[in-house]
Amino acid sequence: QKEVEQDPGPLSVPEGAIVSLNCTYSNSAFQYFMWYRQYSRKGPELLMYTYSSGNKEDGRFTAQVDKSSKYISLFIRDSQPSDSATYLCATKKTSYDKVIFGPGTSLSVIP
Amino acid sequence: NAGVTQTPKFQVLKTGQSMTLQCAQDMNHEYMSWYRQDPGMGLRLIHYSVGAGITDQGEVPNGYNVSRSTTEDFPLRLLSAAPSQTSVYFCASSSPGSPGSEKLFFGSGTQLSVL
Helix, strand or coil: CCCEEECCCCEEEECCCCEEEEEEECCCCCCEEEEEEECCCCCCEEEEEEECCEEEEECCEEEEEECCCCEEEEEECCCCHHHCEEEEEEEECCCCCCCEECCCEEEEEEC | CCCEEEECCEEEECCCCCEEEEEEECCCCCEEEEEEEECCCEEEEEEEEEECCEEEECCCCCCEEECCCCCCECCEEECCCCHHHCEEEEEEEECCCCCCCCCCEECCCEEEEEC
16 A cells, blocks of 8 residues: 555646645654645646645645545645646655655646 | 756666766755656655765665765666666755755656666
8 A cells, every 4th residue: 555645637627616636645653744736747846835734725725634534635726727737745754754745636727 | 046956857778777867956955865757656755865874765766776975966876777667757855854844846857768
């Protein structure tokens, strides 16, 4: 079993839709949770970061972590064609620990 | 700032050849890592380092060696290339324990084909 699971998609939504992306993880020792966005043929870039459980909002993006169910979510409001990318969830146990990524979900936002 | 620099961008090898993928960062980051990315598999960690002289294995270390003699450089060596090592390789670095430290800075990637 992979430590981080993610539905690979592809996910296709119309412009303006609310998008929900999800990950599950297996190790309760994970405390740091990140979402990265990767455009085609580019390196990933950090989108959101959360420590422990709770919500974090940044513009159209909201990250949620539920440690009791080992569930990580990213919500995108008013989705735009420029949001079309692969979204990777990532996690680690401590600040100095290795970062483990999920397999990524491919998102297409259709104009 | 250059950030994380990876060379080469593209490489074709024959089975059995060896080569080194170079990674350098100019941000004085303690943490450096190598990932490979294959379709449907996401980023899989090969090796990582939390400082000069310290390295550790990730999820898929077999067939790869690393060393960290300086803070800036973290080369990845393929000892005897195999077709299964055909992939896109990313180097990433960060500065754990400092503000904004959770951000991994990625290089632009190396596309490797092993024939």
